[in-house]
Amino acid sequence: MKFIQRYLPILDWGRTYDRATATGDLVAAVIVTIMLIPQSLAYALLAGLPAEVGLYASILPLVAYTLFGTSRALAVGPVAVVSLMTASAVGELAAQGTPEYLGAAIVLALLSGIILLVMGFLRLGFLANLLSHPVISGFITASGLLIATSQLKHILGIPASGHTLIEILQSILQHAHEINWLTFAIGAGATAFLFWARKGLKKRLLRLGSGVFLADILAKAGPVAAVAVTTLGAAFFGLADKGVRLVGDIPQGLPTPQLPGFDSKLWLALAGPALLISVIGFVESVSIAQTLAAKRRQRIDPDQELIGLGASNIASAVSGGYPVTGGFARSVVNFDAGAATPAAGAFTAVGIALAALFLTPLLSNLPQATLAATIIVAVLSLVDFAAIKRTFIYSKADFSAMAVTILVTLFVGVETGVVTGVALSLALHLYRSSRPHMAVVGVIPGTEHFRNVDRHKVVTGDSVLTLRVDESLFFANARFLEDRVYQLVAERPELKHIVLMCPAVNAIDASALESLEAINHRLSEAGVQFHLSEVKGPVMDRLKRSDFLQELSGQVFLSQYDALSTLDPLTSHIANGDGKKDPAKTPAWTGPVI
Template sequence: MKYLQRYLPILTWGRAYNKETATSDLVAAVIVTIMLIPQSLAYAMLAGLPPEVGLYASILPLVAYAVFGTSRALAVGPVAVVSLLTAATVGEIAKGGTPEYLGAAIALAFISGLMLMALGFLRLGFLANLLSHPVISGFITASGLLIASSQLKHILGVSASGRTLYDIFVSIGSQIGETNLITLAIGAGSTVFLFWVRKGLKKALLGIGFKPFPADLLTKAGPVAAVAVTTLLAGVFNLADHGVRLVGEIPSGLPVPQLPPFDAELWLQLAGSALLISVIGFVESVSVAQTLAAKKRQRIEPDQELIGLGAANVASAISGGYPVTGGFARSVVNFDAGAATPAAGAFTAVGIAVATLFLTPLLTHLPTATLAATIIVAVLSLVDFGAIKRTYAYSKSDFAAMAATILITLFFGVEQGVVTGVALSIGLYLYRNSRPHMAIVGVVPGTEHFRNIDRHKVVTGEKVLTLRVDESLFFANSRYLEDKIYALVADRPNIKHVVLMCPAVNEIDASALESLEEINHRLSDSGVSFHLSEVKGPVMDRLQKTDLLKHLSGKVFLSQYQALCELDPQTAHCSEARTTTKVAE
């Protein structure tokens, strides 16, 4: 039973499900459904797919995640960044609007789902940590700007194209004279209205006496209001005859389950992008899930989240959808609305299914400019210029990685931006760990504590050199350690002992072990003894299986103070004497 509960979290929370919990989930589902209907249509358009595909991707995936996911508040479905990545990937393989394009998008969801599930079963969720937060933040900011720019053509009513910021603006600029003024009025008006709804409607409603819950519900229904009003205007005034582009007929009915196309060549073409989409989607999803879980003192299982998201993507493919993940905005709305269990997502799926069955005929006259406004308002909330400023102030190297990711994404494409971000994250990690912080330390007078000689008033002797290393030792930094010790010894001809202080060393790999053996050998040839101190138990267990300790010219000390007392008792006594004098004074 425990084994099943590990892979089917529904067996855990489902046993405690009751009427009160169901009520909370139903209320949250109503609010998220209202928000998700226009978003699903808009994000499908962003991915270059028919609008109904966005609805299909918002039904079965939510049910699958409710069964396999561990977050109580995460709302799964189409999101802006994954939609953009889908368009960029599939657009290289097939022409938009063709059956091949849709088939490739479905296959992309299926492959991504299989990859996520495989990573989950292999317990490889930690791989997402290879993407640093500044790089992810930079990529999302750039994607937000790129997505918003790509929607300007729908706001203006022109047929622009382009996958980079430069190409988009050049294309729009060349056709700016063909702007449809009615479309511009609808798109700009919807954008302004949605920004006002997001920023000011709730405050205004509270000011005139509304209670918080209905005020919040009406605020979340803002996009639905924009869709309803502009659709009504387009139908009544027959705006299609005036050049306003409409969504057109959306097929009614639920998707028919089907398998994705099994084409070996197509799968090979999609594999690399599917992995990138999987990683980006997982990082975005798990970040949101962990943040929301912490607020209620709950926890999620990252490896099981991989399985949950993988199952959601497989379900999306089977139901004719495209890649999905946990969305930030709708997850926060789901949480704030009181979602108590993943069942809220399943109830949302029912709401979307009802909309797919009965509401799609009402959307025939929906202007694409309204959907573009919905996308623009949603994605601009992802743009965080403040993070750029904060990162620059805190870490120039992280800022450089962030800036490079933003520029590459904007001017060379989203896939190149992702690859750059991954490469820079790994590169920064290796660079920092290849040059670990090391400090010569001395004893703080009157204590047994050792601190950096450049930061504190400490006592040191001429016979013992104590070097504290503040990282684990492995292949990337072992040579740096060697060079550092040799340089320090060369500058101090009176040194008789070198003690490597290891309180922060959690692991020593084979390369670092060879470096320690070489250090011991070369120092011994120079008449200098090599010692270790404060070695952690697990590290010591592994060292005892090697020849290093057998041939060590010095000793392994339990504490650095013990080493100083034995190797240089005069300095240790001097430290104590200074304290006694100071106290006496």
């Protein structure tokens, strides 16, 4: 039963599900449904797909996440960044508007789901930690700018194209003389209204005496109001005959569930983009889920989240949708509206299904400029210039990685930007790990504490040198440790002992072990004994499996103070010259492993 419950979290929270919880979930579902309908249509068009595909991707995936997801507030569905990545990936293989294009998008969802499931079953959720936040933030900021720029063609009513910022802007300038001013009026007006609704409508309603709950719902319903007004206006004034591009007929009803056919060449071509979409989608989702869960003192399981998102993407493919993931804005709305369990997503799916069954005939006169305005307002909230400034002030290395990711995404392409970001994250991690912080330390007078000689007033001796390493030792930094030790020994001809202080060393791999053996051998030849102190239990267990401890020229001490008292009693006494009891000379540690 525990095995099944682990992979079906609904069996856990479902046992305590009651009427009060259901009420909170239903209220949240109503608000999210109102928000999701126009977003689903808009993001489908952003992905280059028919509008109804966005609705299809917002039904079964939500039900699947309800069954397999662990976040109580994450709202799964189409999102802007994944929609852009879908358009970029599928656009290389087929022309927009063709059955082949839709089929490739469905296969992309299926492959993404399979990849996420495999990662989940292999418990690879920790991989999200390998992507630095500045790089992810930079990619999302660049994607937001790229998406907003790509939607200007719909606001202006011109046939622009392109995949990079320069291509899009050049295309817009080339077609600038073709601007449809009616379309521009609709798009600019809708954009201005949606910005106002997002920032100022709720405050205005509260000042007019409206209740908080009603004001919140009306503010969230801004996109629905824009859709309704512009659709009615387009139908009444016959704007289609005046060059305003409309969504057109949207098939009424629900899709017939089916799996896409297997085409080895197509699947192979989409495998790389599917992996990138999976990783970016998972990182975005798990970041949102963890943030919201922390506010309620809940927790999520990253490995199970992989399974939940994988099931959602497979469900999307089965229902004729495209890749989905957790959306930031919708999840926050879902959380604020009182969603208590993932069941809120299932209730939202029912609302979207009803919209697909009964509302789609009413949307044929919806101007594409309105959906473009919806996208622009949504994605610009992802653009975080303040984060760029903060990162620049705090860390020039992180800022460099962030800036490169932004520039590559904007001027080369989305997929290249993702790959560059991932590579920079790993390179930055390896660079920092390869140059760990190391400090020569001495004892603070009157205490048994050891601190950096460059930062504190400490006591040190001439015959004993203590080097503290603040990183686990592995292949990337093993040679750096060797060079540092040899440098320190060369600078101190009177040195008799060197102690490697290891309180921050959580692991020593085989390469680092060879480096320690080399250090021990070379120091012995130079007449210097090599010692260790404050070695953690698991690390000590691994060292005991080798011959290193038997060949060690020095000793292993329980604490650095024990090492100093044993190897240099005079310095130890001087350090305690404040009247504190002089420490007795202590032997090397032979007690239990800690």
